[in-house]
Amino acid sequence: MAPSTDEQEEFLLSCRYGDLDDVKQFVDQFGVAAAGAVHDDNGNTALHMLCGNGHADILDYLLPILPPALLSAKNSAESTPLHWAALNSHMDVVKRLVEFPGGPGIDLIDIKNAAGRSPLAEAELAGWDEGAQWLVQMMKLDVEGGVKEGEADEPTDAEDADASQLAAEGIEIEIEDADGQMAKMRIGGQQP
Numbered sequence: 001m002a003p004s005t006d007e008q009e010e011f012l013l014s015c016r017y018g019d020l021d022d023v024k025q026f027v028d029q030f031g032v033a034a035a036g037a038v039h040d041d042n043g044n045t046a047l048h049m050l051c052g053n054g055h056a057d058i059l060d061y062l063l064p065i066l067p068p069a070l071l072s073a074k075n076s077a078e079s080t081p082l083h084w085a086a087l088n089s090h091m092d093v094v095k096r097l098v099e100f101p102g103g104p105g106i107d108l109i110d111i112k113n114a115a116g117r118s119p120l121a122e123a124e125l126a127g128w129d130e131g132a133q134w135l136v137q138m139m140k141l142d143v144e145g146g147v148k149e150g151e152a153d154e155p156t157d158a159e160d161a162d163a164s165q166l167a168a169e170g171i172e173i174e175i176e177d178a179d180g181q182m183a184k185m186r187i188g189g190q191q192p
Contacts, residue, residue, distance in 0.1 A: 003030045008038045015049035020058050027065070036066045043075035052084035056092040063100055071103045078114040086119040086135070089128040098138055106138050
């Protein structure tokens with residue numbers, strides 16, 4: 001039996017407002033496939049709703065049972081659940097989405113919405129420095145002079161000294177901000 005329109009709307013509201021018992025009841029009654037297929041008129045899925053509102057407990061319940069493709073599902077504004085979590089400064093949710101085994105992983109950070117903004121840009125636009133810094137740290141950056149995968153088995157004394165200096169001073173990188181301007185960010189070390 002398929003859920004009615006009203007039952008689907010109630011499921012999305014349960015995700016939005018953090019009612020884990022109602023979410024479980026929907027999944028028990030209609031199945032995982034129905035839960036994964038529900039979306040509103042703007043294309044928002046259950047993950048959009050719960051990620052935008054920071055409901056990590058519901059995310060922990062649904063992530064292992066929903067198709068991993070829902071992690072990168074776009075709504076009508078082409079925003080993913082990670083865009084919503086970053087825009088609303090929900091660190092626990094952001095980490096769970098990016099680090100979920102079997103999901104898209106760090107590739108989620110590069111997805112741009114219709115406004116041309118990535119989840120990182122949404123975090124910056126919201127003024128959420130902690131989240132923006134975490135997302136930058138998760139990205140695969142090629143730091144000049146850094147060791148790439150498959151290079152150098154044992155660090156030399158000079159490399160150890162360089163690593164110690166980097167740990168103390170950090171790395172300053174430039175990234176494109178939400179407005180298309182270049183912004184500087186320091187990873188690690190003492191903040192200026």
